[in-house]
Amino acid sequence: MSKQYIFKKKLLSWSTKNTREYSWRNTQDPWKILLLEVISQQTQLDRANKYYQKFIKKFPSPSEMAKASKKEILKMWSGLGYNSRAIRLHEASKILSKSSFDSIYPDFDVLPGVGEYTKNALLSFAYNDKVITQDTNVLRIFSRFFGIEDPQKFINENQKNLLKNIRSRKFNEVLMDFGSEICKSKNPSCSLCMFDNECKKFIQVKQTRQQAFKGSNREIRGKIIKHLIDNNNVEMSSLKMVIKTEDNKLKNILKKLESEGMITIKNKKLIEIST
Ligand code: SF4
Incomplete structure (x- = not known):
């Protein structure tokens, strides 16, 4: 079995019991996806969800937002920070109210505020294109598991193979959940991870620990005690x-x-476990 196959298979199997439920995960509406992606930048998903619900209720399509004033948008955005994101979203809604997502597919990055990540999220979640959304969490997982310096290049070269026979949306959601629950940026939960024998990073850390232990006082103490017990x-x-x-x-x-008090040395010669 190839490493990529194991990576995919185990991730999908992990997801059967660990998928997070969010309302937008059932939608293919590109407007809803764009709203969510812009709102959730640098914001925790649970917090982003509250704003997303508020925005989607008030602006169910780009036309409703396009009609709103800048002041109204900023008022609703208040508390999220990075107000420029709200302004760009508003500008995007004005463009989309006169055209459509389909008419600009696949070049969503012509919209204000839409970069490579959001463009790929739209391609995957709304159009099921074979693309992997590459945010810092996803890049970190690939870099650690495959032990590679340039995860972006690796993903671009291998995404077709990784997404064979699977909806890209599903795989991207699994990666997001796994990066947030297990392979976290600080203190990854390697002891809970199903990749302990395949992950390059985990193997490296294990080897470094083993090397540090080899010849250490701790190792020698253990060997002495064992020999004296036997x-x-x-x-x-x-x-x-x-x-x-x-x-x-x-x-x-x-x-x-x-x-x-662990051992006794008699006449500087005979050693035994202390009684
Ligand atoms: S073993 Fe640790 S570093 Fe490797 S993928 Fe799992 S959580 Fe991430």
Whole structure:
């Protein structure tokens, strides 16, 4: 099985029990999708949802928003920040009220405030085009899992293959949920992740930890205790052969174990677990 196949298969299987429900996830109306995408930029989805509900109720199509005044839009936008987004959305509604999404498909980036991400969201969610929406969460997941420096290039080259036999919308929603619930930007929940054996980042971190542990005092202490549990009255010379570390290091660790009451050293020669 290819790595891309495993990535897709496991993500989809994870999503069966972990999909977040939002009203816009059932719509293919490009206006609703545009509204949501603009509102949710730099805003948590639950908070964005409240504003989205308010806006969609008041402006169910671009024409209603186009008729509204700038002041009215800004008043409704209040609390979301980045007012320029509201102004650009208003300008976009004026263009769309005279044309339509279909007439500008696929070049949605001609609309004010629509960049590459929002354009791809419209292509995927409204038109089911085979595109992966690339926000920072999605790029992070690809970069970590595949261990790549340029996730954008990787996605552009592989999205057709990744989206084979699957609605792009579904895959994009799964990526969003996974990035928000598991592969978070800070402190990813790797222990809960189904990719622990395949994720490049996880494997690297594990190897680094193992290397740091190798030869560490902790590892040597563990080895000494194990050897003393399995054997009685161990001679210093035989312990040295088993542990294989510098004499000074071994001496210091034994001293520490003795001071902690873990072991007893008789006549500086025979070592055993303290009674
Ligand atoms: S193992 Fe960790 S870093 Fe890798 S995909 Fe899962 S959560 Fe992200």
